[in-house]
Amino acid sequence: MQKIDGHTRVLGLIGNPVAHTLSPVIHNTLNEILGLNRVYVPFQVVEDDVQQAVTGAFQLNVLGLNVTVPHKNAVMKAVVDIDPVANGIGAVNTLVREADGYKGYNTDMPGLLRAIQSEGITLKNQTVVILGAGGASKAVAYMCMQEQANRIYMLNRTIEKAEEICRSMNQLFEKQCMFAASIEEWRTLPKEEWIVFQCTSLGLSPHTNQVVIEEPEFYQQVKTGVDLIYNPAETRFMKLVKAAGGTAVNGLKMLLYQGIIAYELWNDIQVTDEQAELVYDRLYEAIHPSGDNLVLIGFMGSGKSTIGHQIEEKFGYTYLDTDDYIIKREGCSISEIFATKGEDYFRKLETQVLQELIASTHHTVIATGGGMPLRSENARLLRELGSVIYLEVSEEEVWNRLRNNHDRPLLECGNPQEKIHRMMEQRHPLYQKAAHFMESVNGWKPDEIAARIMQTMENKKNKGL
Numbered sequence: 001m002q003k004i005d006g007h008t009r010v011l012g013l014i015g016n017p018v019a020h021t022l023s024p025v026i027h028n029t030l031n032e033i034l035g036l037n038r039v040y041v042p043f044q045v046v047e048d049d050v051q052q053a054v055t056g057a058f059q060l061n062v063l064g065l066n067v068t069v070p071h072k073n074a075v076m077k078a079v080v081d082i083d084p085v086a087n088g089i090g091a092v093n094t095l096v097r098e099a100d101g102y103k104g105y106n107t108d109m110p111g112l113l114r115a116i117q118s119e120g121i122t123l124k125n126q127t128v129v130i131l132g133a134g135g136a137s138k139a140v141a142y143m144c145m146q147e148q149a150n151r152i153y154m155l156n157r158t159i160e161k162a163e164e165i166c167r168s169m170n171q172l173f174e175k176q177c178m179f180a181a182s183i184e185e186w187r188t189l190p191k192e193e194w195i196v197f198q199c200t201s202l203g204l205s206p207h208t209n210q211v212v213i214e215e216p217e218f219y220q221q222v223k224t225g226v227d228l229i230y231n232p233a234e235t236r237f238m239k240l241v242k243a244a245g246g247t248a249v250n251g252l253k254m255l256l257y258q259g260i261i262a263y264e265l266w267n268d269i270q271v272t273d274e275q276a277e278l279v280y281d282r283l284y285e286a287i288h289p290s291g292d293n294l295v296l297i298g299f300m301g302s303g304k305s306t307i308g309h310q311i312e313e314k315f316g317y318t319y320l321d322t323d324d325y326i327i328k329r330e331g332c333s334i335s336e337i338f339a340t341k342g343e344d345y346f347r348k349l350e351t352q353v354l355q356e357l358i359a360s361t362h363h364t365v366i367a368t369g370g371g372m373p374l375r376s377e378n379a380r381l382l383r384e385l386g387s388v389i390y391l392e393v394s395e396e397e398v399w400n401r402l403r404n405n406h407d408r409p410l411l412e413c414g415n416p417q418e419k420i421h422r423m424m425e426q427r428h429p430l431y432q433k434a435a436h437f438m439e440s441v442n443g444w445k446p447d448e449i450a451a452r453i454m455q456t457m458e459n460k461k462n463k464g465l
Contacts, residue, residue, distance in 0.1 A: 003037070004039055005037070007037050008037050008038065008039055009037065009038050009039075009061075009062075009063040010038075010039060010040075010041070010060070010061075010062045010063060011027055011038055011039070011040040011041075011062070011063055011064050011065070011263075011266060012040060012042060012043050012057070012062060013040075013041075013042045013043065013065065013066040013067070013068060014043050014044075014050070014053055014054075014057075014065055014066070014067055014068070014071060014075075015042070015044070015045065015067065015068035015069060015070075015071060016044055016045060016046055016047065016069075016070065016071070018042035018043065018044050019044075021042050022255065022286055022287070023040065023042065023066055023068075023259055024040050024041065024042065025282050025283055025286045026040075026255075026256065026259035026260070026263070026279055026282075027040035027259060027263055028040050029278065029279045029282045030260070030263050030271065030279060033275050033278060033279070034269070034271075034275070036267060045071065047070060047071065047074060050071050050074045050075055050078060051077065051078045054075065054079070054095065054102060055078070057095075058097070058101055058102060062097070063097055064094070064095055064096055064097055064102075064262070064265070064266035065094070065095040065102070066093060066094055066095075066259075066262055067092055067093050067094065067095065068093065069135075072091040072093055072135060073090065073091055073092075073135075075092050075095070075104065076091075076092050076104060078102070079092065079095060079101060079102050079103060079104040080098060080100055080101035080102065080103065081098065081101075081103040081104070082103070082104045083103065083104060083106065085106050085109060085110070085142070086104050086105050086106035088142055088172050089106050089108075089138055089139050089142050090168075091106055091108075091138070091139070092104035092105065092106055093105070093106055093107055093258070093262075094106070094107050094261075094262040094265060096265045096266060097266075105262070105265060106139065107257075107258040107259075107261040107262045107265070108136065108139045108254070108258050109143045109146075110143075110257075110258075110261055111254050111255075111256075111257035111258025111259070111260070112139065112140065112143055112226075112254045112257070112258070113147070114257040114260075114261070115249075115251075115253035115254040115256070115257050116226060116249075118253060118257075119247075119249050119253070121195065121224055122147075123143070123144055123148070123149045123195065124147055124148045124149070125148065125149070125150045126149050126150060126195050127149070127150055127151050127153075127190065127192055127193070127194050127195070128149045128151070128152045128153070128194065128195050128196070128197065129152075129153045129186075129189065129194045129195070129196045129197070130144070130153070130154045130155070130196075130197045130199060131155055131183075131196065131197065131198050131199055131200055131212045131213070132154075132155075132156055132198070132199035132200035132212070133154055133156035133158070133161035133162040133164075133165055133180075134199060136228055137154065137156075137165065137197075137199040138165050138169075140197045140199055140228075141154065141165055141166075141169050141178060142169065142172075145169050145172070145173045145175075145178065149177070149195075150177065151177050151179070151190075152166075152169075152177060152178045152179070153178075153179050153180075153181060153189055154166055154178065154179070154180050154181070155180075155181050155183050155185070155186055155212075156180070156182065157182065157183050159180055159181065159182045162180035162181070163180040165178075165180075166179060166180045183212060183213065186218055189221075191221065193221060193222075193223040194221050194222050194223060195222075195223060195224045195225075195226070196222045196225045196226070196241075197226045197228065198212065198225065198226065198227040198228060198229070198235070198237045199228050200212055201229070202237075203227065203229055203232075203235035203236050203237055204229050204231070204235075205231045205232050208232050208235065208236060209236055210236065211235070211236040211240065216240065216243075216244065219241055219243065219244035219246065220244045220245075222241050222244060222246045223246055223247070224246060224247045224249075225237060225238060225246055225247070225248040225249075226248075226249055226251075227248065227249070227250050228251035228254060229250060230250045230251040230252035230254075230255055230287065231287050233250055233252070233287070233288065234248075234250065235250065238250060252280070252283060252284065252287070253280065255283065256276065256279060256280050257276070259279075260276055260279070277376070281379075281383075284380045284384075285380075285384075288380075288384040290383055290384060290386055290388075290436075291358065291361070291362065291384065291385055291386045292362055292363050293357075293361055293362065293365070293366055293385055293386025293387070294311060294317065294364075294365045294366065294386055294387055294389065294453070294457070295366045295382050295386045295387065295388045295389065296308055296365065296366065296367050296368060296389055296391055297368050297372060297382065297388055297389070297390050297391070297431055297434060297435060298370065298390055298391035298392065298393060298431060298441075299370050299398055299423070299424055299427060299431075300370040300398070301393065301397070301398040301401040302370075302391040302392070302393040302398070302441055303391060303393070303441050303446060303449070304368065304391060305321055305367045306446045307367075307391065307441070307446050307449050307450050307453070308321070308365045308367040310447050310449075310450035311365040311450045311453065314447070314450060314451075315450070315454050316363075317363055317364055317365040318361075318363065318364040318365070319364070319365055319367075320357070320361065320365070320366045320367070321366075321367045322350065322353055322354075322357075322366060322367065322368045322369055322372065323367075323369050325353055325357075326346075326349060326350070326353055326369075329353070330349070334346070334369075337349070343371075347371065347375055347378075350371075350372050350375075350378060351375065351377055351378055354372075354378060354381040354382065354385060355381065357385055358381065358384055358385050361385070364386075366385065366386065368382070370427070371427075373388075373427075373430055373431055373433075373434035374427065374430055378434075379430070379433060379434035382434055383434065383436065387437075387457065387460075388434055388436050389435060389436065389437060389439055389453055389456075390431045390432060390434070390435035390437070390438045391438075391439055391441050392428075392431075392438050392439065392440045392441065392442075393440075393441050393442060395424055397441070397442055398420055398424070399420060439453055439456070
């Protein structure tokens with residue numbers, strides 16, 4: 001538990017409403033990881049009290065604040081200085097303490113930029129389509145102009161709002177490359193590949209079937225679709241992009257990085273990629289809590305199937321093996337998949353299977369393939385699927401169990417014992433990271449291990465974990 005004492009500095013968020021915010025997950029996780037004596041809390045502030053709230057926060061020695069809707073414009077009157085990016089966008093979402101007041105920044109735009117860069121998306125010389133003309137759309141427009149996109153089209157139902165943003169951006173950057181149109185006019189856009197930013201609230205949970213543009217023909221020109229919505233994890237917009245062959249990402253990493261950049265400004269530090277990944281995992285789990293399944297991970301030969309069957313027989317769970325599921329789904333063996341389509345295809349197939357299982361399985365003990373948690377996306381999906389238990393096994397035990405087994409494609413090599421050593425050395429930290437807890441299988445019988453797992457689960461339940 002975080003210690004709060006006379007040296008604790010306060011960080012926070014002002015907005016209305018704030019009960020739904022995930023910002024405390026970001027910043028309090030960073031406080032924990034970095035060992036900084038900080039605490040982050042949300043403050044609900046009505047519109048007429050923004051100036052007083054900012055003044056009061058400064059007098060109370062609050063180190064820094066985030067600002068969310070509907071105060072991102074109004075708060076600009078309450079700061080002593082404004083960063084040029086925030087001034088250009090016309091909105092402030094971060095207040096950084098200075099000697100005589102707070103300086104206003106906008107981390108939405110640089111946060112989105114870091115998010116799309118982490119996905120390998122570049123904007124220079126690209127054609128961009130922005131759906132919507134709200135505050136988020138303006139930040140996206142600023143980013144696209146700054147990153148030298150070739151042409152930017154802003155589509156909105158009320159074309160006047162889009163025209164206003166296009167006019168201000170063209171003027172600010174002194175070039176004419178932003179154009180406004182109504183949603184219905186999308187067919188007039190040039191027939192080429194687009195990067196599309198979905199900046200409206202359509203598709204936001206619980207209204208997950210809504211989308212700005214329905215026509216499949218639109219999505220045939222979308223090379224990459226970025227939806228600023230992060231709940232649900234896959235919006236209808238994203239599904240339509242993928243169905244047409246494009247790449248789609250959601251807005252969770254934007255939320256992550258806008259928060260990280262604010263934290264860096266407040267504390268004059270640099271958050272590493274590894275630390276950002278830990279925070280992202282916490283965010284993902286906050287939105288997608290674990291199901292009621294038990295998920296067994298670990299190296300080949302650790303006994304996942306045997307222990308899974310013990311839990312099935314003695315504790316009333318349904319049993320499922322992901323390799324068996326894949327074999328039935330693909331109509332061929334794992335070895336044949338590796339031989340004909342390669343390991344990369346198989347790992348992507350595992351991701352698809354996890355997504356299917358999340359939607360369809362409950363109260364099931366699931367034995368997974370040894371490489372399932374190797375992709376970070378899979379590790380997150382496993383934790384969403386259920387409570388993940390890492391069955392830790394020694395190299396010697398693995399070798400004793402598998403030395404005469406010739407049904408393991410990854411061990412078909414000249415020196416399988418050496419390969420076991422290298423693979424286990426590489427995978428152990430990934431298994432640890434993916435798991436909610438570990439159980440050693442060395443020297444224990446399968447029924448004993450199953451009983452220990454269920455006792456651990458019961459203890460966690462009693463503690464409310």
